[in-house]
Amino acid sequence: MLETILAVKQQEIEKLFLPEEQSFNHYSLYNSLKKAPHAAGLIAEVKKASPSKGIIREDFNPVQIAYDYDKAGVQAISVLTDQHFFQGHRDYLTAIKKVVDVPVLRKDFIIDSIQVAESAYIGADAILLIGEAMEAKKLHELYCQAYELGMEALVEVHSEDTLNHILNEFTPKILGINNRNLHTFETTLSQTEQMAKRAPKECILVSESGIFTYEDLQKAAAYGAEGVLVGESLMRQKDIKAAVRKLLEGVNVG
Numbered sequence: 719m720l721e722t723i724l725a726v727k728q729q730e731i732e733k734l735f736l737p738e739e740q741s742f743n744h745y746s747l748y749n750s751l752k753k754a755p756h757a758a759g760l761i762a763e764v765k766k767a768s769p770s771k772g773i774i775r776e777d778f779n780p781v782q783i784a785y786d787y788d789k790a791g792v793q794a795i796s797v798l799t800d801q802h803f804f805q806g807h808r809d810y811l812t813a814i815k816k817v818v819d820v821p822v823l824r825k826d827f828i829i830d831s832i833q834v835a836e837s838a839y840i841g842a843d844a845i846l847l848i849g850e851a852m853e854a855k856k857l858h859e860l861y862c863q864a865y866e867l868g869m870e871a872l873v874e875v876h877s878e879d880t881l882n883h884i885l886n887e888f889t890p891k892i893l894g895i896n897n898r899n900l901h902t903f904e905t906t907l908s909q910t911e912q913m914a915k916r917a918p919k920e921c922i923l924v925s926e927s928g929i930f931t932y933e934d935l936q937k938a939a940a941y942g943a944e945g946v947l948v949g950e951s952l953m954r955q956k957d958i959k960a961a962v963r964k965l966l967e968g969v970n971v972g
């Protein structure tokens with residue numbers, strides 16, 4: 719799947735044009751996660767669909783969802799900007815950026831420096847860089863570019879092998895452990911449990927995917943995650959604010 723996605727991205731990159739330059743306030747994902755008042759900071763995702771699940775939310779108003787996330791007290795908002803596989807759009811990110819006061823993470827398949835530049839233009843505070851999508855050296859280059867442009871990067875890994883390759887090259891400040899198996903699409907929190915043992919102490923750890931309940935969040939935190947990235951479970955609930963409260967506080971409201 720990742721190969722298919724990257725092949726499509728490569729074609730998109732060839733046609734990519736940068737939007738007009740605008741100025742944005744910037745917020746730090748790192749600081750926001752560090753200041754989280756719960757067991758782990760919540761990065762809540764705006765995601766309409768995915769290749770493995772199809773349409774996740776029919777009634778999809780990205781700006782309203784992000785606004786509700788912000789009001790419910792999340793630490794950051796992740797926005798899918800990939801159109802082809804996730805039905806996202808870069809314009810969603812820009813529109814969201816204008817109405818929230820928390821850092822906005824651009825979720826896409828970034829493999830080229832033009833996409834990093836594009837991310838800054840559209841107003842991203844941070845970008846996702848996927849360890850399995852490129853060589854560690856290339857990833858480090860894009861990582862440095864992001865920081866030079868005033869953004870941060872969440873470096874995501876699935877396997878221990880990839881983590882080792884990256885750590886041979888550099889130590890990312892924010893490290894995401896994706897609980898989703900790239901081949902089977904299954905998620906398991908034991909991925910976070912295992913990989914957390916291999917992560918350097920100076921990284922802030924984010925446990926990604928397959929987190930549905932308050933108990934899952936507590937578990938991820940107990941394994942060492944200072945942040946969790948949650949999409950589907952929030953997106954499937956009608957009342958976004960109540961969904962966030964349930965996840966963070968474990969209470970069944972509404």
Ligand SMILES: O=P(O)(O)OC[C@@H](O)[C@@H](O)c1c[nH]c2ccccc12
Nearest residue numbers: 763926927928929947948949950951
């Ligand atoms: O919907 P979930 O299982 O809560 O997962 C969110 C997020 O981790 C997932 O969307 C994701 C993780 N890494 C990605 C890379 C690209 C696109 C999407 C993703």
